[in-house]
Amino acid sequence: MLQIDRWKRILIIGLCVLGLAYAMPNLFYKRVETHNDAVIAVERSGGAATAEQEAAMALWPNWLPSSLVNLGLDLRGGAHLLAEVQVDQVYKARMDGMWPDLRQALSDKRATIGSIRRVSSPDGTLAIEIENADQMQVAVEAARSLSVPVTTLTGAGQDDLTVTASGNTLTVQLSDAEKAVTDDRTIQQSLEIVRRRVDEVGTREPTIMRQGQDRILIQVPGIGSAAELKALIGTTAKLTFNPVIGTGTNPNANPGIGNVILPSQEQPGLFYTLEETPVVTGEELTNAVPSTDQNGQPSVDFRFNPSGARKFGEYTTANIGQPFAIVLDNEVISAPVIRQAITAGSGQISGSMDFESANRLAVLLRAGALPAELTFLEERTIGPELGQDSIDAGRLASVVATIAVICYIVASYGLFGVFASIAVVVNVILILAVMSIMGATLTLPGIAGIVLTVGTAVDANVIIYERIREELRAGKRVVRAIDNGFKEAMSAIIDANVTTFIAALVMFFLGSGPVKGFAVTLTIGIVTSVFTAIYLTRLLIILWIDLRKPKELVL
Structure with a gap:
C-alpha cells in the first residue's frame, strides 16, 4: 500500500534538512572562506591567533558546517601552465654522479689497463680514455660491474648501463630500458614536487596532472598570475x-x-x-x-x-x-x-635577498628540488572578473532552467507538479551539499551538469505521473492508482538512470579537465534526483493524501 514507515519519513526529511545545512555556507561564500582560511592559518601556527584571525573566525559560527564547493579555474580565476620536463638533464646528472664510482672501479685495475682520463663527451655519457687499449675488455668488465638490472616488467633481463668501447675510449651511458624507467620516475617526481610547492602556499584544489610523455598540466585557481605561479614552481631550487x-x-x-x-x-x-x-x-x-x-x-x-x-x-x-x-x-x-x-x-x-625571497626559497627547499628543469610551453592568466562573469552566467542559466522546468511541470500536472518542483529545488540543494562535503571542484561545465540535472530531474516524476494517469483511466481508486504508478514506473526509472550513471563514470575516469567537471556534477545529480523523485515526492503525496483524503484525482 501507499505508506511510508515513520522512521523512513524521519530519515527522508532529515537528509533534506542536513543537505540544506551543508549547502547553506555557499550562500555566504566570502564570509565562510575567510573564516576557513583563518582557522587553517591558526592551526599551522600552533594555535596562536592574531586579532585579525580571531575577527575572521568570528565571521561564521564554529558549530555550523563550513565546507564549501571549491570553485575551479574558470570560475575563480587563476593561472594555467603547460610545462615540459627536460628529462635529458637527469641522464647527465646520473652520469656525472657515477664518475667517482667508475673512477674508483677503473683505478683498481690500473696495473692492467694503465692510466685513465675522463674526456669530453655528449651530455648523458661518460667517456674515459685508458692507456692500454689492448686491455679494454678488463675496463669494460669493471664498468659493467657497476650496472644493476632494470626493475620493471618491460625492462626485465636488461641492465641499467650500456658500456661500449672504441679504440682506447670507454663509453658508458644509460640503457634504453633504464631511460624509459628514468623518464617515468622523473615525471612522477616532478608532479609530486610541483604539488608540494603549490600546497605550501595554501591554494585550493589545484589541477596538477601528467599530459603526454613528458609534460605536466598545472592549473591553480585563486593565484594572481601565471608569472607568479612560474616563480613558485619554475625554479629548479x-x-x-x-x-x-x-x-x-x-x-x-x-x-x-x-x-x-x-x-x-x-x-x-x-x-x-x-x-x-x-x-x-x-x-x-x-x-x-x-x-x-x-x-x-x-x-x-x-x-x-x-x-x-x-x-x-x-x-x-x-x-x-x-x-x-x-x-x-x-x-x-x-x-x-x-x-x-x-x-x-x-x-x-x-646573501642578497629580501624577506619575501627568503620565504619563497624556504618553501622551495622544503618541497624539494625538481629533478629536471621545466620549460613552459603554454601559460595563461584568467582574471577573477572573467570568473565572476562565468559564475553570473551560470547562475542565470540555472535560475532560468529551474523556472522553466517548474512552470512546465506545474502546467502539466497541477498540484503534483508543485510536488515535483519542490523535489527539483531540493535536488539542487543536495547536489551542492554533497559537493561541499566531498570538497569537489565546481567548473563552468559543472554548472552545465547541474542545469542538465535540473532538466532531467523531473523525468522520473513524468514517468510516475503518466503511469498514475493510466491507472486512473483504468478506473482504479486514487490511493491504488498512485501506489501502482510508483511501483510500475520504478524499473523504467532505474534503467534510465543506471545507463546515464555509467556514461558519467566513463567520462569521469577517462576524461580530463572540463569533461571531468561535467561528469562529477552529473553523477551526483543522478543519485540525488532519484532520491528526490522517488522518495521525497512520494512522501509529499502521502502527506497530502493523509491531510485531504481525496476521493477523486484529476491529473
Whole structure:
C-alpha cells in the first residue's frame, strides 16, 4: 500500500534538512572562506591567533558546517601552465654522479689497463680514455660491474648501463630500458614536487596532472598570475655544496674535466671553478625556514638528515681553512671559508635577498628540488572578473532552467507538479551539499551538469505521473492508482538512470579537465534526483493524501 514507515519519513526529511545545512555556507561564500582560511592559518601556527584571525573566525559560527564547493579555474580565476620536463638533464646528472664510482672501479685495475682520463663527451655519457687499449675488455668488465638490472616488467633481463668501447675510449651511458624507467620516475617526481610547492602556499584544489610523455598540466585557481605561479614552481631550487678549486673573471675558461665554472650571485663578474660532483645536495635537507643572520638580514636556516650531516661534518673536518661553495640553481650564492668542523647538521644561507625571497626559497627547499628543469610551453592568466562573469552566467542559466522546468511541470500536472518542483529545488540543494562535503571542484561545465540535472530531474516524476494517469483511466481508486504508478514506473526509472550513471563514470575516469567537471556534477545529480523523485515526492503525496483524503484525482 501507499505508506511510508515513520522512521523512513524521519530519515527522508532529515537528509533534506542536513543537505540544506551543508549547502547553506555557499550562500555566504566570502564570509565562510575567510573564516576557513583563518582557522587553517591558526592551526599551522600552533594555535596562536592574531586579532585579525580571531575577527575572521568570528565571521561564521564554529558549530555550523563550513565546507564549501571549491570553485575551479574558470570560475575563480587563476593561472594555467603547460610545462615540459627536460628529462635529458637527469641522464647527465646520473652520469656525472657515477664518475667517482667508475673512477674508483677503473683505478683498481690500473696495473692492467694503465692510466685513465675522463674526456669530453655528449651530455648523458661518460667517456674515459685508458692507456692500454689492448686491455679494454678488463675496463669494460669493471664498468659493467657497476650496472644493476632494470626493475620493471618491460625492462626485465636488461641492465641499467650500456658500456661500449672504441679504440682506447670507454663509453658508458644509460640503457634504453633504464631511460624509459628514468623518464617515468622523473615525471612522477616532478608532479609530486610541483604539488608540494603549490600546497605550501595554501591554494585550493589545484589541477596538477601528467599530459603526454613528458609534460605536466598545472592549473591553480585563486593565484594572481601565471608569472607568479612560474616563480613558485619554475625554479629548479637545486641546492648543492661543492668544493671550490679557484676563482676568476673569465666565464669561458677551461675548468678541466669534472669541474664547472659558475657565477657569483653576491659579486657580479666573479666566477668560481668548482668540482661538479657535490659533497652534499638539497635532497638531504630535512627542513628549511626563513630567518635572519647575525646582521639582522633575511636568511634561510636549514638542517640535514643524518646522512647529509655525516658527509657535511666529515668534509668540513678535513678541509678547515678552505672555501666551500653553496650553489643554488647554478649560481654561487655564498662561498664561506670553513673556520671549524660543522658536525651539528645545520647551517644558514644568507646573501642578497629580501624577506619575501627568503620565504619563497624556504618553501622551495622544503618541497624539494625538481629533478629536471621545466620549460613552459603554454601559460595563461584568467582574471577573477572573467570568473565572476562565468559564475553570473551560470547562475542565470540555472535560475532560468529551474523556472522553466517548474512552470512546465506545474502546467502539466497541477498540484503534483508543485510536488515535483519542490523535489527539483531540493535536488539542487543536495547536489551542492554533497559537493561541499566531498570538497569537489565546481567548473563552468559543472554548472552545465547541474542545469542538465535540473532538466532531467523531473523525468522520473513524468514517468510516475503518466503511469498514475493510466491507472486512473483504468478506473482504479486514487490511493491504488498512485501506489501502482510508483511501483510500475520504478524499473523504467532505474534503467534510465543506471545507463546515464555509467556514461558519467566513463567520462569521469577517462576524461580530463572540463569533461571531468561535467561528469562529477552529473553523477551526483543522478543519485540525488532519484532520491528526490522517488522518495521525497512520494512522501509529499502521502502527506497530502493523509491531510485531504481525496476521493477523486484529476491529473
